[in-house]
Amino acid sequence: MNRGARLALVSLVAFALVALLGPLLLGFTFDPDQINPSERYAAPGSAHWLGTDALGRDVLIRLLIGARSSLVVAGLASVLATIFGATIGLYAGYRGGLWDRVFLRATDVFRTVPKLPLFILLAAVDLRGLGFPTGPTGATLQLVFVMTLVSWVLIARLTRGAALELRSRTFVEAARSLGLSEGRIVRRHLLPHVARPVAVAGAMLLGDLVLYESVLSYLGLGFQPPTPSLGSLMRNGLAELDRAPLLTVLPGLLTLWCVASVHFLVDARKIARGVGGDPGSG
Numbered sequence: 636m637n638r639g640a641r642l643a644l645v646s647l648v649a650f651a652l653v654a655l656l657g658p659l660l661l662g663f664t665f666d667p668d669q670i671n672p673s674e675r676y677a678a679p680g681s682a683h684w685l686g687t688d689a690l691g692r693d694v695l696i697r698l699l700i701g702a703r704s705s706l707v708v709a710g711l712a713s714v715l716a717t718i719f720g721a722t723i724g725l726y727a728g729y730r731g732g733l734w735d736r737v738f739l740r741a742t743d744v745f746r747t748v749p750k751l752p753l754f755i756l757l758a759a760v761d762l763r764g765l766g767f768p769t770g771p772t773g774a775t776l777q778l779v780f781v782m783t784l785v786s787w788v789l790i791a792r793l794t795r796g797a798a799l800e801l802r803s804r805t806f807v808e809a810a811r812s813l814g815l816s817e818g819r820i821v822r823r824h825l826l827p828h829v830a831r832p833v834a835v836a837g838a839m840l841l842g843d844l845v846l847y848e849s850v851l852s853y854l855g856l857g858f859q860p861p862t863p864s865l866g867s868l869m870r871n872g873l874a875e876l877d878r879a880p881l882l883t884v885l886p887g888l889l890t891l892w893c894v895a896s897v898h899f900l901v902d903a904r905k906i907a908r909g910v911g912g913d914p915g916s917g
Contacts (some may be wrong), residue, residue, distance in 0.1 A: 701891075
């Protein structure tokens, strides 16, 4: 790992630690939902390191909880999308024929639609009829579902292209001649060969989904009150931009920190290996 990749990795790990552990440490001191009208728009100081918002709530603890919410949802969605996309792509590429043609037509539909409008459209649909619970929990689960549904395609195309090339290799033919099941061939012989590029594509997807989550929550289609996220904090702070600009600037900087760390890490590793192109293309 070169120096740029190490710095980007340290930055990403630092963001994850701040987002995941920060709320636990500060939760003993501050209640993120406690309203204190007498301390509205308090300036940063020893009592509130980053000041307070329009309702007198501590900005720092809400900022850290928002970062945790965004990271957890984007991370879960990226893992689910990576697993689903890799599985579908490997089987489609290995089987070929009708399976592969259906796969290509299905992914072409997703690829022709811009992702952001598709995110917005699906996030605005009421999915309670599918069994999603009501309230903030249901909104969070729907957000994960929508992100996973939209984001699996590029990883699936990547693994499908690799499977098409690998299925004619000697070691795959030998495994097939020994009578190994299709599932075992895919898991034991194809998956290890695509694990590295899939991991790179999944890491890049994490950064993208943090950004998309911020956009959806900013539009009111992501996390719902009282759960803060980076996007909802930016949306709430925009109305107070003249009086308290930090309420908008700080969530934006945290979003930039996470997304930039992921992309710099992926780019640095690609440059070190002499790899070019989009990891999700296939």
